[in-house]
Amino acid sequence: MSEKEKYYTDSQEKVARFAKALSHPVRVFILDYLANNIDKCCYSGDMAEELPIARSTLSEHLAELKKAGLIQGEINPPYIKYCINRENWEEAKKTMIQFFNLKI
Amino acid sequence: MSEKEKYYTDSQEKVARFAKALSHPVRVFILDYLANNIDKCCYSGDMAEELPIARSTLSEHLAELKKAGLIQGEINPPYIKYCINRENWEEAKKTMIQFFNLKI
DNA sequence: AATCCATTTCGCAAATTTCCGAAATATATT
DNA sequence: AATATATTTCGGAAATTTGCGAAATGGATT
Numbered sequence: 001m002s003e004k005e006k007y008y009t010d011s012q013e014k015v016a017r018f019a020k021a022l023s024h025p026v027r028v029f030i031l032d033y034l035a036n037n038i039d040k041c042c043y044s045g046d047m048a049e050e051l052p053i054a055r056s057t058l059s060e061h062l063a064e065l066k067k068a069g070l071i072q073g074e075i076n077p078p079y080i081k082y083c084i085n086r087e088n089w090e091e092a093k094k095t096m097i098q099f100f101n102l103k104i
Numbered sequence: 105m106s107e108k109e110k111y112y113t114d115s116q117e118k119v120a121r122f123a124k125a126l127s128h129p130v131r132v133f134i135l136d137y138l139a140n141n142i143d144k145c146c147y148s149g150d151m152a153e154e155l156p157i158a159r160s161t162l163s164e165h166l167a168e169l170k171k172a173g174l175i176q177g178e179i180n181p182p183y184i185k186y187c188i189n190r191e192n193w194e195e196a197k198k199t200m201i202q203f204f205n206l207k208i
Numbered sequence: 209a210a211t212c213c214a215t216t217t218c219g220c221a222a223a224t225t226t227c228c229g230a231a232a233t234a235t236a237t238t
Numbered sequence: 239a240a241t242a243t244a245t246t247t248c249g250g251a252a253a254t255t256t257g258c259g260a261a262a263t264g265g266a267t268t
Contacts, residue, residue, distance in 0.1 A: 007156050008129040015132045022123035024226085025112040028203070032116060035206035044245060052111050057227050059246055064225095077235040078244040093204040099132070100197040102139035104188050128256085148215060161257050163216055168255095181265045182214040210268085217262070225254070232247070238240080 018092040021068035122196040125172035
């Protein structure tokens with residue numbers, strides 16, 4: 001009796017999920033920042049200095065990206081060193097590129 | 105005295121804007137649908153039949169995609185034939201791929 | 209002019225997102 | 239044990255998004 005029809009493919013849901021993670025300029029900024037400082041330690045506080053938002057708000061954007069799997073934080077108290085999660089980043093990239101390669 | 109500092113690059117804002125347009129599975133579905141039926145006429149009603157949402161809700165998702173420039177509607181009363189806006193689609197594709205090509 | 213039809217717009221409710229400052233956390237240092 | 243530090247979590251406000259059904263739209267048909 002389970003009437004759960006599926007309306008969206010896994011791929012469609014994945015595109016939407018990754019896109020949502022990238023749907024705020026602060027989060028795009030964070031990913032850019034991490035990608036451009038791959039060799040350095042990236043702390044929340046460093047990014048906060050370049051952004052017009054409260055630290056607690058930045059923290060929530062970081063959590064959002066973590067939830068999407070795109071970044072990870074290595075705890076090193078009282079700091080947290082953030083970096084891109086390469087494996088999931090590659091998956092997001094593949095997912096989005098495949099979507100944009102629709103034969104239109 | 106205009107204290108408007110700019111915190112995000114145009115590119116970052118563009119990524120966020122396009123990503124937002126793709127951040128809901130219904131909208132991803134619509135773009136897939138249009139891309140896979142490029143030769144046919146695509147009416148709102150046809151898509152509505154494959155989706156678990158009210159027609160008015162679908163209409164609002166279509167408006168969202170139109171606002172982002174990704175689709176356009178050719179009015180042919182009482183129908184509206186939808187299709188992907190190729191020029192803006194290509195721009196979105198380029199924007200997103202460039203973003204994902206960050207040297208990480 | 210009255211009716212039909214696909215679609216959108218409107219009015220509104222519910223859910224989610226974004227944001228902040230204050231408080232909590234967890235460790236290192238004094 | 240008290241203090242200092244970077245960050246997160248909490249509580250709550252404001253804004254935005256998602257959704258629906260009813261009404262409006264605009265041209266075609268009777």
